[in-house]
Amino acid sequence: MLRETWAEIDPRRISDNLRAVRGTLPAGVKLMAVVKANGYGHGDLEAAEAARQAGADYLAVAFLEEALRLRAGGVRLPILILTPIRPDQVDLAMERDLTLTVTGADWFRELRRRSPTLAGRKLRVHVKADTGLGRIGFRTEAEWDALVPWLAAPDIDVDGFYTHFATAGQADTDYLERQARRFAELMTRCKESGIAVRHYHCAGSAAALRFPGLALDMVRIGAAMYGFYPARLTPPVPLKPALSLHSTLMQVKRVRQGEYIGYDNAYRAESDEWIGTAPIGYADGWSQRMQGAPVLVRGQRAVIVGRISMDQLMLRLPCPCAPGDRVTLIGRQGGERVTFAELAAHIDGAAQEITTALTDRLAKVYANAKKEAEYAWDNAYYQPRRREPTVI
Known part of the structure; x- marks a missing residue:
């Protein structure tokens, strides 16, 4: 990968x-x-x-x-x-x-x-x-x-x-x-x-x-x-989502109150904030309608800020993080999770609209006994490498 x-x-x-x-x-x-x-x-x-x-x-x-x-x-x-x-x-x-x-x-x-x-x-x-x-x-x-x-x-x-x-x-x-x-x-x-x-x-x-x-x-x-079911209803049997989506932080920076993030100055920092960039964008199927949607970093919620670009998106981080930290866009980290129902409500659509939009640029990792230890979506988070954040 x-x-x-x-x-x-x-x-x-x-x-x-x-x-x-x-x-x-x-x-x-x-x-x-x-x-x-x-x-x-x-x-x-x-x-x-x-x-x-x-x-x-x-x-x-x-x-x-x-x-x-x-x-x-x-x-x-x-x-x-x-x-x-x-x-x-x-x-x-x-x-x-x-x-x-x-x-x-x-x-x-x-x-x-x-x-x-x-x-x-x-x-x-x-x-x-x-x-x-x-x-x-x-x-x-x-x-x-x-x-x-x-x-x-x-x-x-x-x-x-x-x-x-x-x-x-x-x-x-x-x-x-x-x-x-x-x-x-x-x-x-x-x-x-x-x-x-x-x-x-x-x-x-x-x-x-x-x-x-x-x-x-x-x-x-x-x-x-x-694993999808209408959000307003409760299925009569447990249904388990079969897909989770992950990326990693490629850069972390400290921005000052009032500074802009992303195309068209779509987001202005409300205070001094940590901003992370992840290598996933609308060319991967994570559309601009996901602006403002939650993700998970270090087991905590972060939010997508600014316009999602073709290849990257930016996150307002909950704490100082480091390049290499895992970003979960769908799935679980520790006690937190981002569900399909939540994301479907965010875009006023259906869960299957999200998964069918994912493009061939994204690698697919299929869980099996050999891979589970490395890529189990119920794990807290996966950190392939870490570097110190950049203060700008």
């Missing part, structure tokens, strides 16, 4: 979270682990392997290229691509044994125009219904009726029928209940049409954990497998 800035990831926590979720599900319900967006920033292959070890039945990704990367990495679990692909990409998807999302008859018309037959193969699909999220999926009975003849073709295998909730993480459940009723109506319509469907699914992480009755045949677990 050439730059002392790294994300530390424990895949065992991903496995533990999935096992905890599975323990809440009715018997026979299958579990689809969502590993899109590079495993929510944790590493797609590593997250997929952790899911396999936890007994996941399926994986899900957003795009075809994500599925192809998993296959190239040796992943053999069934993979559902949640975003429809182009009909001219179907041959490639079938060669890699991938399951596709379909939403309308027009897609099938274009597929048949290009490939009237599938050369004796079967295309495995999940049909997506839009019950109120307003993103993708068919919406009306007429759209469903137009889909039925295409789905009934002998070379089409309808493996699933699903929807996604818009408000599963909110305390008010009225809209979720409306979506659930609409999905029940569409399931009835589907069954009456004679289309054989193996898996009906509608519940993501929050819905699956809050409302086991919505588990149906399968649940899709994304956020919860990485």
